[in-house]
Amino acid sequence: MTGRRRPFPRSFPRLIPPATASAVACAAAVASLVTGCGALPWASGDSGDKSPVTVMTWAPEGTKATNMPGMPAMAQAYARWVNSRGGLAGHPLTILTCNERNDSVAAARCAQRAVDEGAVAVVGSYSQFGRSFISPLEAKGIPFIGGYGASDEEFASPLSYPVNGGQASLLAGNGRQLAAACKRVALVRPDTLQGDRMPELLNSGLESGGRDPAKDIRAPEDGTDYADAVTRTLDGVRAAAGGTAAGGCVTASLGDHTDAFFDSFRRLRDDRAKVRISSVQGSVDQSLVNRTGGRSGPLEGAYLTGWYPVASDARWKPMRKVITDFAFGDNRIDPADQGVQTTWIAYTALHALVRQLDDEGVEDITSHALQTALDRGGRAIDTGGLTPKLRWRAADMLAVRDFPRIVNAMVTYQTVRDGRVVAAQDGFVNVTTTLERRRTGG
Template sequence: MTSRRDSFRARPPIARHRCRPAIAAAVTTAVLLPTLFSASACGGPADASTSSDLVVMTWAPSGTGAADRPGMTELADAIGRDVNLKGGLSGRRLRVLTCNEHNRPEGAKACAQQAVDAKAVAVIGSYSQFGDDFMPVLERAGIPLIGGYGISQPEFSSPLSYPVDGGLPALIGGSGRQLVEAGCKAVALVRPDTPAGDVLLGYLGTALKPAGIKLLDVKAPEKSSDYTQVARKAIGKDEPGNCVTSALTAEPTGNLLDSYRRLTPKNTRIASVIGSVQQSVVDSTGGDSGPLAGAMVTSWYPPESAKIWDGLRGVVRSDTTDGRPIDVSDPGVQTTWVSYEVFRVVVEKLTAAGKPVTGKSIAALLDSGEGVDVGITPPLNWGTTNMLPSNESPRLVNTWVTYQVVKGGRMALQQPGFVDVRWVLTKGRPPA
């Protein structure tokens, strides 16, 4: 039997206090790259921080194409404004810096250096595939990374990284178990033709093996716009019990779905993971009349419609600074929210204990083995005894996923609570 946590418990969002005078955001241009710093705060020029300010940074690519995650930095800005309008965090002004890493290794490194130069106490909820470039910069300065999206290996191995999700390994392992429980007899994995894709194939194989399910590896060229041959290979003879799951980025997923729809399979069931599919993708592909009708989706979090996201929705609704809507179904946005909630809890605990809030004290508290529960995921614990027994990903501590299904054009829970796939990630045996 698969182990589960059966409920989602809401936690209060970032504390509300008597509002201080608000000030406008400031923009400065970085020297190394045209990356954008946005600071939001109350009481004085936004870029004129005081010694009592809590300085943090969030970075993500923007203006690069399919890799863009602008919602993450936009939400970070919105959180900063919201916190300071309500009196700060534990009475202290929160200065949020955002940085565009341009989906380039030198951009990621430059963003990390800017966090160091600004004396940030943490980097929060960021997105970059270049962990080998940014993580050493943070490590040398003693700056913890809380809630990196999880697309680079150092995010799951660095002693100063505190991921709040299980990355693609947890998702693809969870997708495999979801397909087993759905009664699939054969599964095709459509995945990138990369070394990272090879690793995902291994996790899916581990998830399917106890059930004796046949696994077909379908490598997809991510830069191609025509996925007809990929979809045709995945569908095969379109026999009952045939299932297809994918682990691609959003744009290739859209190309795959378009080809899948045109081939009109009758018996093949489709599945995916959050990030490849989210509510906005369901909407854009036709909702309940599109190819994702009835699709199974594995996620790190409960669906966007769940009440636990009320705090996120409230911040997004109240923030009208740039007039652009933030997609609250985007897992990058959700990860940023969870990460800032973790930071909030840590700051409150340190303040209550009379300790300074520094990179060192934040890391010490997170390393202590004291769980952090923000009510969106199971309690997060980065203590030594909770580490994953893995040389590659010891920091992957959140091994829980949710099973969702597209029903009536909306992503909804297929079953209540979380499912633990830790045994898949450690290549162990399924729970009895």
């Protein structure tokens, strides 16, 4: 985040004892969250001294590929906030964090640590290695709530409860967005197993809009110079139109290295080609737009697809308030980052679940109690309008091949205008039908 944050708690006149001042400061913060714009429906203070609830959040940090340090940092800020107001329905929240390192062995170790240290859930986490982490959780019956959606197992395991439609909904939505504006599309994606799934998902959106499948351009996941990929991309777009790139679009989804691709694109493309560029949120966000030159950079005018409302939307104000008051200037937390946003929504869901169990007289919050509440879906979970209301009953699962646990296939269309990521249209776009009707296997 930019700028210096106000320290918490703020200073008070000396005639107020320090302990009283701290209590007043916490009360003021809570009142602001409860009564301010975008307040969540359950945001009221809790009291009581109940058993702690221990959960884990993991994400890769300090790697050469995709990094999500803001996710565990957001979890820690959330715990400080919720504990300042009595915990989850009176239960103190304890956060375990783990560096998943973009490595299958490390992912499995994080999951085993969650088991060994008594976590009742894994919440708001990122990993591409679902096969590695899901088995230890399933063996112990630990729910995986609101993962980032980077692995297929998050949409197949009966212990997984996703809050978004993952990469599948983003790419299908991006294809539909581009079909309305582009005659031809090239997809630049990682040369990985995860990347191999991307073309069919993007093409499902393109084909629903009457467009031909995208030109598939494989590129290194951790590259620093993408000149070769840019050349192959532009050659592919031109070849599809008899030598001209006019009306063509390039969409890139390379995680942390998307900026390196667009930097190479800016330096090497023929300005007369008039190729529009695009991506999905998570690969492009406001911080990347800023780093690449804002309104004068290569991302100006880009088409973007996201899961949630744009970061400037008033519905994010409660999250921003928590970050301001309880992150203590932690620069790992960017409120425009979809990993941070997903973690906020996942903990919102956990909070609502614990309150439901408390209302039912359940005193011991166990992994089994959470799983039962999730599967039963007693009350739909309200995320303050950041997603549709969420439930994970069998009746709520969408009929999407390979992704049977998707309950939310909504996306948002965004664009970069005057150097800012803004909504391209109001509201959510439902890509359920696009995903259900997609062709698989090539």
